Amino acid sequence: MSERGESGTPRHVIFAPLADGGRVDVVGRRISEAIGLGLITDGEQLPSETELAGALNVSTVTLREALSSLRQQGLLETRRGRGGGSFVRAPADASTARLRKLLRETGVHELREIGDQHVAVAGTAARLAAERASADHLGRLRDLIDQLAEATTVGERRRADGRFHIEIAAAAQSTRLTRQEIDLQGEIGELLWIPLGEAVHLDEAVEQHREILDAIEAHDGERARAATEAHIEHGIARLIEFHLQLAQR
Amino acid sequence: MANAQELDDRVAATRVETLLNEVFAGVGALAARVVALYERASAEGRAPSTADLAALRPIILEHLRGPGPALAGTGVIMAPGLLADEPRWLEWLRLPLGSDEPCPLSVDLDPHSVAGYEYTSTEWFAAPRRSGRRVVVGPYVDYAGTDEYILTFAEPIRSGERFLGVAAADIRAGDFEQAMLPVLDATAPRAALVNAFGRVIASNSPETLLGLLAPEARQERPLPRGGEWADCDGLPWSIRTV
Numbered sequence: 001m002s003e004r005g006e007s008g009t010p011r012h013v014i015f016a017p018l019a020d021g022g023r024v025d026v027v028g029r030r031i032s033e034a035i036g037l038g039l040i041t042d043g044e045q046l047p048s049e050t051e052l053a054g055a056l057n058v059s060t061v062t063l064r065e066a067l068s069s070l071r072q073q074g075l076l077e078t079r080r081g082r083g084g085g086s087f088v089r090a091p092a093d094a095s096t097a098r099l100r101k102l103l104r105e106t107g108v109h110e111l112r113e114i115g116d117q118h119v120a121v122a123g124t125a126a127r128l129a130a131e132r133a134s135a136d137h138l139g140r141l142r143d144l145i146d147q148l149a150e151a152t153t154v155g156e157r158r159r160a161d162g163r164f165h166i167e168i169a170a171a172a173q174s175t176r177l178t179r180q181e182i183d184l185q186g187e188i189g190e191l192l193w194i195p196l197g198e199a200v201h202l203d204e205a206v207e208q209h210r211e212i213l214d215a216i217e218a219h220d221g222e223r224a225r226a227a228t229e230a231h232i233e234h235g236i237a238r239l240i241e242f243h244l245q246l247a248q249r
Numbered sequence: 250m251a252n253a254q255e256l257d258d259r260v261a262a263t264r265v266e267t268l269l270n271e272v273f274a275g276v277g278a279l280a281a282r283v284v285a286l287y288e289r290a291s292a293e294g295r296a297p298s299t300a301d302l303a304a305l306r307p308i309i310l311e312h313l314r315g316p317g318p319a320l321a322g323t324g325v326i327m328a329p330g331l332l333a334d335e336p337r338w339l340e341w342l343r344l345p346l347g348s349d350e351p352c353p354l355s356v357d358l359d360p361h362s363v364a365g366y367e368y369t370s371t372e373w374f375a376a377p378r379r380s381g382r383r384v385v386v387g388p389y390v391d392y393a394g395t396d397e398y399i400l401t402f403a404e405p406i407r408s409g410e411r412f413l414g415v416a417a418a419d420i421r422a423g424d425f426e427q428a429m430l431p432v433l434d435a436t437a438p439r440a441a442l443v444n445a446f447g448r449v450i451a452s453n454s455p456e457t458l459l460g461l462l463a464p465e466a467r468q469e470r471p472l473p474r475g476g477e478w479a480d481c482d483g484l485p486w487s488i489r490t491v
Contacts, residue, residue, distance in 0.1 A: 132462055134446040136372065155361065170390040173460040178392045 014039055014245075015047070017057035027058055027066035029201070035075055035090050036196025037242055038100045039249065042090040046076070049086075075196070091195075099194045103239065104246040106191070111243060114188055115236030119229050121180045122165055126212055126228040128172035130221040137171035141213050149206045157202060158193040164209055168216070168228075192235050199238040200231070208234075254470075261432045261488055262472045265442075268428060269481070271317035272402045272418050273383060280406040280416035282308060283325050287408050296333040302340040309342050312418070313351055318428060320344070321399055322354060323418040325406065326368055328378070331413055337368070343395060343419070356394055366393040376482050377405035377415050385483035388422035388450060388460050398422045398460065400450070426451040426459050437490045443469075444486055457491045464491060 014034040018026055034040045046052060046067075053063040067086055070076045076086045129137070144167060148160035162185040169178040192199045200208070208231040215224035282305055290297040305325065312323050322343030329337050341354040356366040368374050376384040387400035403417035429451035433440045441452040443463045450459070457463055471485040 134448060166392060170392050175390050175398050178390050
């Protein structure tokens with residue numbers, strides 16, 4: 001096929017059958033992630049609806065709804081007639097390209113190392129914050145969760161997410177943990193929020209942040225630590241998955 | 250016995266008040282200089298600039314190395330949009346930990362950066378702006394600014410009704426605790442000076458560490474404060490026998 005055809009090697013990953021029920025949002029997410037990671041590039045044509053529905057193991061109705069939502073987000077356009085179909089419209093963005101390159105070049109081992117350190121730092125910070133945070137810290141953390149929930153740009157999301165974790169370390173009254181958290185956010189924060197390929201989906205991130213804050217507010221250090229560890233491990237696992245998809249290109 | 254305790258508390262209160270007064274004397278002098286230079290610029294029909302503020306450096310340096318309590322840093326932080334040439338500005342000198350070389354505090358003033366110094370939302374900036382009063386904040390992790398564990402003493406700078414910014418000084422939490430230990434030792438074998446949030450500012454007990462929330466008090470006595478302190482937020486601190 002031509003350049004804009006169905007050329008990408010990672011298709012077997014993107015268009016592999018969905019294990020988690022084939023809901024509309026899951027289908028949409030899978031495709032928008034692939035666009036965000038640059039696995040399907042601008043102008044590229046998606047397989048036909050029947051083909052795609054079959055590959056993903058979802059009904060054509062589900063697929064059609066998912067494509068329609070992607071169309072609304074401006075990620076797809078439909079051309080009619082001979083040679084028509086669904087075409088990807090990926091926003092050309094230098095910073096996204098840089099992040100994709102960075103994620104492709106950051107190896108699994110390195111990502112795992114960053115994840116291990118982040119779990120240690122953020123988990124401990126959360127446990128200590130549950131013992132040491134005062135009302136003003138809780139208020140700031142609540143504001144940061146609201147900011148994340150309401151953020152409309154990737155930059156705002158990344159900032160509200162990073163700040164949340166940094167503020168927890170500050171609430172733990174530890175300059176050392178705070179410093180390490182800032183460094184880790186510098187290393188990993190942008191990658192977690194690669195546009196459309198977000199390693200932690202906004203709703204999930206907001207929900208997980210609320211769980212962490214609940215535990216801190218309840219002075220339950222072990223629950224705060226466990227929730228934080230799960231949140232960070234989840235993000236790293238997804239980044240590793242994305243890295244592998246990118247590396248296969 | 251009660252009388253002895255009252256006496257101890259009064260000694261502690263006096264010690265704290267003396268220290269606060271010393272710090273705020275320097276801070277107040279800085280604020281007055283900023284008002285003067287702002288009004289001079291206004292009289293010339295212009296907004297002040299960072300060049301005007303540079304004239305404060307000698308006096309900032311003098312306070313930083315002055316005879317009072319050991320400061321980690323001091324200076325002024327301007328209200329956004331006040332200066333002609335920079336949207337946000339700190340004229341601030343600090344003594345890095347373990348160093349005798351004062352240096353300007355270099356912070357990320359970009360409000361969009363993750364570790365950017367959003368100083369307008371800090372308690373030491375927002376409280377004086379809101380209330381027109383002095384404030385004592387901390388101990389806290391100043392991660393976007395000095396990257397240290399400190400207490401900040403701040404005072405609003407105002408020309409008439411116009412809020413120009415704050416003048417402030419930082420004391421390292423560890424240094425402040427050192428300065429308070431003699432008072433605590435005199436008060437009780439196990440005592441802590443605690444801020445309004447219940448956080449330990451100084452303690453002579455190994456179980457009640459600086460920066461932690463103090464355990465339930467066996468006895469808690471707000472520090473009596475002199476009339477001079479009526480306009481200072483963040484107080485009263487109290488002494489807890491732990």
